[in-house]
Structure formats: structure tokens, C-alpha cells
Amino acid sequence: MHRRTALTVSAALLAAAPLLTACGSDAHPGAAAVVGGERIEVSSLQAQVKDVRAAQAASPQAAQLVAATGDLGRRKLNVMIFDRVVDKVARDNGVTATRAELQQTRASFVRQAGGEDQLEAVLLQEQGVAPDQIDAFVRRNVLMNKIAAKLGVTEDAAGQKKLTDVFSAASKELAVDVNPRYGRWDDAQVRLSDTTAPWLRQISQDPAAVPSGA
Numbered sequence: 001m002h003r004r005t006a007l008t009v010s011a012a013l014l015a016a017a018p019l020l021t022a023c024g025s026d027a028h029p030g031a032a033a034v035v036g037g038e039r040i041e042v043s044s045l046q047a048q049v050k051d052v053r054a055a056q057a058a059s060p061q062a063a064q065l066v067a068a069t070g071d072l073g074r075r076k077l078n079v080m081i082f083d084r085v086v087d088k089v090a091r092d093n094g095v096t097a098t099r100a101e102l103q104q105t106r107a108s109f110v111r112q113a114g115g116e117d118q119l120e121a122v123l124l125q126e127q128g129v130a131p132d133q134i135d136a137f138v139r140r141n142v143l144m145n146k147i148a149a150k151l152g153v154t155e156d157a158a159g160q161k162k163l164t165d166v167f168s169a170a171s172k173e174l175a176v177d178v179n180p181r182y183g184r185w186d187d188a189q190v191r192l193s194d195t196t197a198p199w200l201r202q203i204s205q206d207p208a209a210v211p212s213g214a
Contacts (some may be wrong), residue, residue: 049073061131078195086147094150
């Protein structure tokens with residue numbers, strides 16, 4: 001039997017793009033996106049970006065980290081939308097993440113990284129995740145692994161296609177509407193256009209294992 005696919009989330013280091021602070025589209029003023037009828041406010045997106053920038057500013061590699069994430073607004077919106085797709089797939093399949101599972105997974109990440117400070121540094125550098133965003137990162141990982149297990153997904157190409165198809169169908173049902181200033185949502189790839197998807201990875205559950213720019 002194939003072992004279950006271990007999943008995590010990653011965002012690409014793209015060509016620098018301006019961080020947008022304008023209002024939303026004419027159809028949804030003030031919204032960066034609308035997913036399943038629920039708004040992702042520009043202000044919420046900006047708050048996530050601000051948290052990451054503050055953490056980067058406190059790092060010894062501040063200049064390098066900031067330069068590598070000129071597209072941070074789009075990267076964060078990409079993940080914020082993807083999280084809502086994950087939530088829908090989890091609901092549709094009766095999957096939840098218990099507090100104990102979240103605590104155990106985070107503790108595992110801390111051990112593998114060599115400590116809480118090291119985990120924070122790794123996720124900030126490799127994933128653009130601020131310290132107060134780690135819990136969401138852990139929750140996403142737990143849900144996606146449990147979804148894969150529930151669906152019987154394995155590491156081969158057929159298993160990956162099955163998982164992609166499930167997420168793509170959920171994305172279509174949510175009718176994702178993105179402010180065009182941030183790009184276009186691709187249901188088939190479950191990501192913003194011109195980005196690397198925060199998608200399915202055939203890697204270990206060690207967050208440090210995700211290569212920069214993957």
C-alpha cells in the first residue's frame with residue numbers, strides 16, 4: 001500500500017509586483033476577492049502582509065527577505081483564497097482538525113525545526129509566514145493530510161490527479177471572484193494566475209523541507 005501523501009503549502013518567489021493598497025473592484029468595493037459569497041477584505045489582506053513585513057524587518061536577513069517577496073500581497077491573497085477551498089473540501093468530506101491534532105502537529109514541526117525560534121525563522125524565510133500565522137499554516141497542513149487520507153490519495157500521479165480534481169471542483173463551486181488588480185483565479189490549478197499554487201506537495205511534513213521558491 002502506498003503511504004499517504006504528506007501535504008503542505010508553499011508559495012513561489014515571483015517577479016516583484018507592487019503591493020496594492022487600492023480599493024476593490026467596482027463590483028465589490030473594498031474586497032480583494034469574494035469566495036463562496038464571502039468577502040476577503042483588502043484590509044484583512046493588508047493586515048497579513050503587515051505582519052509578515054514586521055517579522056521580516058526584525059530578521060537579520062531583513063533586506064533579503066523583503067526583496068524576495070515583492071509580490072507578498074498576491075502571495076497572501078493566494079493562500080487566503082486557497083484556505084477557503086480547503087475548508088470547503090474538508091466540510092464536504094466530513095474532515096475536521098481537533099485541537100489535539102493541531103497541537104501535536106505544531107509540536108512535531110517545532111521538534112523537526114530544532115525549536116520554536118527556528119521554526120519561526122524557517123517559515124518566515126521559506127513560506128512568508130509570520131509567527132502569528134503559524135497556527136493557520138499548521139491547520140492547513142492537518143486538514144489537507146486528513147482530506148488525502150479520507151479520499152485514499154496516494155503519492156502516484158493518479159492520486160495527485162484525484163486530489164487536484166476534488167479541489168478544482170470545490171473551487172468552481174465557490175465561484176471565486178478576484179479583484180482584477182490582484183490577478184485572476186484559475187479553478188483548474190486552484191491558484192491565482194501567474195503564481196505557483198499553494199498546492200499539493202509530495203514531501204515530508206517537515207516545514208523546513210519545502211524549498212525556497214517551490
